[in-house]
Amino acid sequence: xxxxxxxxxLKTFAAVPFAISASAEAQTFTKKxxxxxxxxxETGFDPVALSDLYSRIVTAHIYEGLYRxxxxxxxxxxxxxxxxxxxxxxxxxxxWTVRITPGIFFQDDPAFKxxxxxxxxxxxxxxxxxxxxxxWKAAAFPTLGELKMLGLAxxxxxxxxxxxFNYDTEAEGMRALDRYTVxxxxxxxxxxxxxxxxxxxxxxxxxxxxxxxxxxxxPAHPVGTGPFRLIEWRRSSRIVLxxxxxxxxxxxxxxxxxxxxxxxxxxQKFKGRKLPMIDRVEIAIIEEVQPRWLSFLNKQHDLLYLxxxxxxxxxxxxxxxxxxxxxxxxxxxRTLASDVTLTYFNMEDPVVGGYTPEKVALRRAISQAIDxxxxxxxxxxxxxxxxxSSLSPNTVxxxxxxxxxxxxDLAQARALLDLYGxxxxxxxxxxxxxxxxxxxxxxxxxxxxxxxxxxxxxxKDMNAIGIRVNFIPAKWPENLKSARAGKLMLxxxxxxxxxxxxxxxxxxxxxxxxxxxxxxxxxxxRFDAIYQRIRVIPDGPEREQLFLEGKRLMTVYAPxxxxxxxxxxxxxxxxxxxxxxPPYWLTWWQYVDIDVEQQAKxxx
Numbered sequence: 001x002x003x004x005x006x007x008x009x010l011k012t013f014a015a016v017p018f019a020i021s022a023s024a025e026a027q028t029f030t031k032k033x034x035x036x037x038x039x040x041x042e043t044g045f046d047p048v049a050l051s052d053l054y055s056r057i058v059t060a061h062i063y064e065g066l067y068r069x070x071x072x073x074x075x076x077x078x079x080x081x082x083x084x085x086x087x088x089x090x091x092x093x094x095x096w097t098v099r100i101t102p103g104i105f106f107q108d109d110p111a112f113k114x115x116x117x118x119x120x121x122x123x124x125x126x127x128x129x130x131x132x133x134x135x136w137k138a139a140a141f142p143t144l145g146e147l148k149m150l151g152l153a154x155x156x157x158x159x160x161x162x163x164x165f166n167y168d169t170e171a172e173g174m175r176a177l178d179r180y181t182v183x184x185x186x187x188x189x190x191x192x193x194x195x196x197x198x199x200x201x202x203x204x205x206x207x208x209x210x211x212x213x214x215x216x217x218x219p220a221h222p223v224g225t226g227p228f229r230l231i232e233w234r235r236s237s238r239i240v241l242x243x244x245x246x247x248x249x250x251x252x253x254x255x256x257x258x259x260x261x262x263x264x265x266x267x268q269k270f271k272g273r274k275l276p277m278i279d280r281v282e283i284a285i286i287e288e289v290q291p292r293w294l295s296f297l298n299k300q301h302d303l304l305y306l307x308x309x310x311x312x313x314x315x316x317x318x319x320x321x322x323x324x325x326x327x328x329x330x331x332x333x334r335t336l337a338s339d340v341t342l343t344y345f346n347m348e349d350p351v352v353g354g355y356t357p358e359k360v361a362l363r364r365a366i367s368q369a370i371d372x373x374x375x376x377x378x379x380x381x382x383x384x385x386x387x388x389s390s391l392s393p394n395t396v397x398x399x400x401x402x403x404x405x406x407x408x409d410l411a412q413a414r415a416l417l418d419l420y421g422x423x424x425x426x427x428x429x430x431x432x433x434x435x436x437x438x439x440x441x442x443x444x445x446x447x448x449x450x451x452x453x454x455x456x457x458x459x460k461d462m463n464a465i466g467i468r469v470n471f472i473p474a475k476w477p478e479n480l481k482s483a484r485a486g487k488l489m490l491x492x493x494x495x496x497x498x499x500x501x502x503x504x505x506x507x508x509x510x511x512x513x514x515x516x517x518x519x520x521x522x523x524x525x526r527f528d529a530i531y532q533r534i535r536v537i538p539d540g541p542e543r544e545q546l547f548l549e550g551k552r553l554m555t556v557y558a559p560x561x562x563x564x565x566x567x568x569x570x571x572x573x574x575x576x577x578x579x580x581x582p583p584y585w586l587t588w589w590q591y592v593d594i595d596v597e598q599q600a601k602x603x604x
Contacts, residue, residue: 007564025229029244029505031279032594034576036303037286037295040476041236044219047202048130051480051516052141053496053586056201058283060238060586061108063204063224065195066098066124066182069585072231072254075394076500077582078198082119082205082225085179093189093538096195099126100180105246107229112212116246119175119225123205124166128174130206132156133165137482140202142513143504146535147196148187149173156400167208180201189536195499196292196395200226200596201586227276227590239283241275250275252528252591276590277578289450297604307569312381312385316569329574334384334567335581338497341503341563343370344520349489351439352523358420358434363558367406369414369465370458370561379454384564389551390505392495393565394583396539397502397547404555413465424466431466440468444482444491447473483519484539493517496565497584504533506550508526508560520559527553575599 012388013084015376042055050056059392068081080086082104088097104119106112126251131138132145132152143233145153151171159165173185193565196203204224214221222230225249232240252270256263270277284293289308294302307315315322318557321332347353353362376384386407417423421434441462445451455471460471481487495517499502500602509518510531514521526591572579575598578591 001362010340013511032277032595032596033280033282033599034278034303034589034592034594035282035284035301036305037284037292037301038239039287039289039292039306039308041285041287042239045233046136046204046219047127047204047232048136048138048140049219050202052477057586058230058241059204059224059562059588060226061228061241062222062226062230063200063540064104064226065200065204066100067194068198068200068587069582070254071582071588071591072256072260072267072287072580074257074263077255081198081200083197085555087194092097093191093193093406094186096184096190096193097177098182098184100182102180102560104225104248106187106210106225107214107223107244107246109210109223111207111210111221111223117207117209119205120179121182122179123207124182125174125176126208127206128203129165129171130211132159133167134159139516142507142516143196143202146512147190147193150185150187156251171448190501191536192499192501193500195207198585199498199552203582205226221307223498229375236285238285241281241283247276250278250590256339262580266580270591270593271576273593278589278592280591282534287448289448296571297565297575302573302599303579304571307571308450309379309381309383310384310453312569315571325571331572331576331579333570333572333579333581335583336393336569337566337568338583339392339494340387340390340392340565341368341384341492341494342390343389343490343492343561344508345559345561346486346489346519347521347523347559348486353434358422360557361416361420361421363561364406365413365465366462366467367558367561368416369461369467370408371408371461372563373408373459375454377566379457380564380566381566383569385567387562387565389554389558389562390495390508391502391547391551392497392505392554393521394496395502395505395545397505399544399548402548402551404551406555406558406561410464417465417467422467429466430468438468440470440501442489443469443471444479444488445471446476446479453584458492484515486515486521492563493519499584503531503534503548506534506547509550509554522554522557522559524553524557535552573602575602 025431038054040054043052044055045059047059058219064082066081066083067078070077070079082100084101100121130136131141131157150173152173155169156170175183177183180496207223209221211218227244228241229244231242252273252275256266256267288309293308295301295310315325316332343577345352372386388402388404417431422431424430425432425436431439445455459469479491483491507513509522509527510518511528513522527550534546570581573594577593582588
């Protein structure tokens, strides 16, 4: 929408009810094809290099973990995937042994030189060792590193001293006991390790031959054992996958709750069907909200995975499907997301960082000046609820009773700034720092219409307390790179839960994740102690109390301003059947069916 004038945009909005009847360019579908857009560009498809959601959605359908989440069970149930059964676990949660199902094969690839390549235990050992290899600069390394697998840190230390990482050196913490048995040993208890094994987008099996064949170009050559394989990729533009001919016999079988009417209906409809039910997935990257919305209305896409918030009042006023869309058979899905949006303050920045009282007061004042109710009403179009901490809904540790204390309060924000010397000394209407130097926030943002809407709200908030702000636009991947390097002062972003446990949300405050999930570079010994304790003890009252203390520490020092948990709205045309957005995991394509005849007729 950046190239569209405000006047022409209003004309487009007025024409929306008629745009829905406009047909897409005629196509003939001979395969069941799911077409939908991503709102953010991917970065690549090598699990070891990933941190962005959209690349991980793709890799989750190419690679496979040992375990998986039941597609219909809520809140969650974990089942064997490539594993032959549930793991054998020692009483102290330090030893996990898993047997892999024989007869699972990788997708065909020239790296295998014409032979069928079976998945074996050593593939998981190799794949996970890659995260410890400094060569790959794995964004998710801290997640595996803090598990303290015996012997892996020593292998990494050798490589950090200038030697190549030796994949053939056996480490006690991660071994193939035989062709089909893998064992993990830890220095500390890991009671929730099965949730790590159920995350295929990061911890899926990669074949060593493929990595060695493609080297640094491996992000363009994903080869896994999953239901889909990549057949076309135009960076930041188009991604096409098709059903893998090597995918084993897997049928639709799930365990929805007895009182889950939707889940029970899906099970009855699809139980026993071979997966995946579709043949092809075509993804377009459409970052601007208006073209993404219109591409769905014009039936160029079958599914709108996350309806842009600018159009919620048109498509789903008051949470109900608009009559003009219902008449066309459009399906509406609404979900409270397991996510949180936030602003982080760089704790090492000379202006907003630091732990002295005046620096804490500045961050808390900025946080209290942000009008979340207005943000929900105007920016999220009512499709969000206020967030009080880093914990996401539907995760262990999330508590609706917890209140952060940083709610909107202009009077208190101004009083804090006055008390700690952030006053207007020269009478120009803007506050200076206590030492008299300029107080200007350098707020990172992205160059799109949606971000500009949010930025205008932030500018209004900061103007109300006399703080100047410059918004510095850059593409999202560029901002992420700068954020990891500690070069941004403030930035808005969101985080989605990848598991039902709340501990990963505390990565944002742990010093072990500085430059990773801890973009604020927060450093607090007590928080670190809480974080480490939460990792190793079973769920229960002690763990809940530690979550509460950790949230309070975040509130006191204010390295983040937590904004909202989103309500997600998805739309699908009537020829899409079986869609259900997962709360944590990313695999769902194989559970969707397409009525090809209805699809072709609608867009002819």
